[in-house]
Amino acid sequence: MTSSSTAAREAQYLPPSDLAANYKRGIQRDFVFKPHPSSTIPGSTRIKKVENFYVRPRWLFVRIETEGGVVGWGEGTLEGHTEAVQGSLADIARRIVGWDAMNIEDIYTYLYRHRFYRGGEVLMSAMSGVDIALWDIKGKVLGVPVWQLLGGAVRERCEVYGWIGGDRPSDVLEQAKARKAQGFTKVKMNATESIAWLDSPHALDETVNRLAQVKSIGIDAGLDFHGRVHKAMAKQLAQQLEPHRPLFIEEPLLPGHVNEMKDLYNKTTIPIALGERLFTRQDVRPYFEAGCIDIIQPDIAHAGGISETRKIAIMAEAYDIGVAPHCPLGPLAFAASLQVGFATPNFVICEMSWKMHYNTGGFDLLTYMTNPEVFEVRDGHIDLLTSPGLGIELNEELIRSEAEEAAKLEPWINPLFRGPDGTVREW
Known part of the structure; x- marks a missing residue:
């Protein structure tokens, strides 16, 4: 075998792509972390209040506030089941007031496991709204994105x-x-x-x-x-x-x-x-x-x-x-x-x-x-x-005023599909 044919069979190492060169040291972002002032005050991260707001077109927002004044927002929208989730959130709210909002896993585990019956779309959607709000709080307290x-x-x-x-x-x-x-x-x-x-x-x-x-x-x-x-x-x-x-x-x-x-x-x-x-x-x-x-x-x-x-x-x-x-x-x-x-x-x-x-x-x-x-x-x-x-900022005044208006209306329900013979079909 000639040396030229051997060389032709050797692996060819191409130069790195533009993207590879750009990210050769990983994802680089310069951040200045600015923890919330309450982060240095003992007890400031305890949950003070849990609220929920049904707003049009069909969303259910959850607001949690800490003793230190940090507000976290979450969403527990369950299309077509708004009132059921609101009922679950009322139950959750009375249970977790006073808990440390920073202990997200502890709160999640309690809400999921402690009541024997677990899972399902209603409870999990209510828990979702709370959980997302708690991560929002934690990021704001520490001054970092989630x-x-x-x-x-x-x-x-x-x-x-x-x-x-x-x-x-x-x-x-x-x-x-x-x-x-x-x-x-x-x-x-x-x-x-x-x-x-x-x-x-x-x-x-x-x-x-x-x-x-x-x-x-x-x-x-x-x-x-x-x-x-x-x-x-x-x-x-x-x-x-x-x-x-x-x-x-x-x-x-x-x-x-x-x-x-x-x-x-x-x-x-x-x-x-x-x-x-x-x-x-x-x-x-x-x-x-x-x-x-x-x-x-x-x-x-x-x-x-x-x-x-x-x-x-x-x-x-x-x-x-x-x-x-x-x-x-x-x-x-x-x-x-x-x-x-x-x-x-x-x-x-x-x-x-x-x-x-x-x-x-x-x-x-x-x-x-x-x-x-x-x-x-x-x-x-x-x-x-x-x-x-x-990473987003909300107009709380608009949310509260819209929730008052939306409360006068029936929550969103999904369309009804029926076949030519009158039977209900999958939507």
């Missing part, structure tokens, strides 16, 4: 996607163009309208056409089956979508169908995502162990807040599963999701409700914020939030 408390930043920006199409998907091409102009590179839309347990195969044609339209402008799209599509139709739809390569399919089957999900997983190459209706590590465990999903989507306002969402994310990494927080909700849930994303290696993308179809009546993601610029979408991403706590 991601610093979770181990520090592993990225400088989080990728996000916006919604198109609405509950009954339509006009997706024009809406996709608008999203692209707003700075998004990825979107999500509902896969189908109301659909029967066994429907005509032609009921799926429009779904395929919509995906093709959106992708024609150079933007990626995830498809949310929303649990509407039962097994007989789901496997047909996944097969028809595969040539068009959606970003992922979400909730292709209803929660609880682990074996059926595994069967579907083995029939398609499309990434499968789910998790908005799973609330704890115990809930996600069967899906992880079955190897039937690629992306877990915990909703931080339902899944125990930052504490449990972070644990689910760490657990997911052991199974090579990415994390894409579900978040069609308010600014507090979104900020909390981003804080987890900034510190989580297997984070992939986060849902963003800005200009979403649920945000009606002049109420939107930025309505209650006084620093909306921190949520600016640039090249499909949100930059690192650097202020203490969750």
Whole structure:
């Protein structure tokens, strides 16, 4: 063998990429930590008051104040179950007043384990609102953003996607163009309208056409089956979508169908995502162990807040599963999701409700914020939030006045879908 042929077979070491050179010393941010004045006063971090505010379009905010005057905000929105969560929050409030707000894990463990009956969407959503507020407090007391408390930043920006199409998907091409102009590179839309347990195969044609339209402008799209599509139709739809390569399919089957999900997983190459209706590590465990999903989507306002969402994310990494927080909700849930994303290696993308179809009546993601610029979408991403706590500032006066008005109205409920024969269908 000649020396020249030997040299041709040797490994070629290329120079580092621009990104590698830029981050050769890791994620660099210059911070001046400014702890809150009360941090030096014994007993100042005890919980003084817990309040909740239902505000339009459909969000439930939690406010916790310490004896030292630090205010933390959280979100326990559970769409369609507002009053149930408010009842749970009233119970939680009387239990934790006087506790040290800095001991988040102790409070979380008490609220989850002590009352024998545990888990479920109502209790976990109430706990989420409290937990997020406690992390906000801790960050503000210590003068650091929450991601610093979770181990520090592993990225400088989080990728996000916006919604198109609405509950009954339509006009997706024009809406996709608008999203692209707003700075998004990825979107999500509902896969189908109301659909029967066994429907005509032609009921799926429009779904395929919509995906093709959106992708024609150079933007990626995830498809949310929303649990509407039962097994007989789901496997047909996944097969028809595969040539068009959606970003992922979400909730292709209803929660609880682990074996059926595994069967579907083995029939398609499309990434499968789910998790908005799973609330704890115990809930996600069967899906992880079955190897039937690629992306877990915990909703931080339902899944125990930052504490449990972070644990689910760490657990997911052991199974090579990415994390894409579900978040069609308010600014507090979104900020909390981003804080987890900034510190989580297997984070992939986060849902963003800005200009979403649920945000009606002049109420939107930025309505209650006084620093909306921190949520600016640039090249499909949100930059690192650097202020203490969750990194957002709220107009408390507006929240209180709106809560008074919203209390006179019925809370938001989800639409009702029925088939031609009158039977209730999955929404």
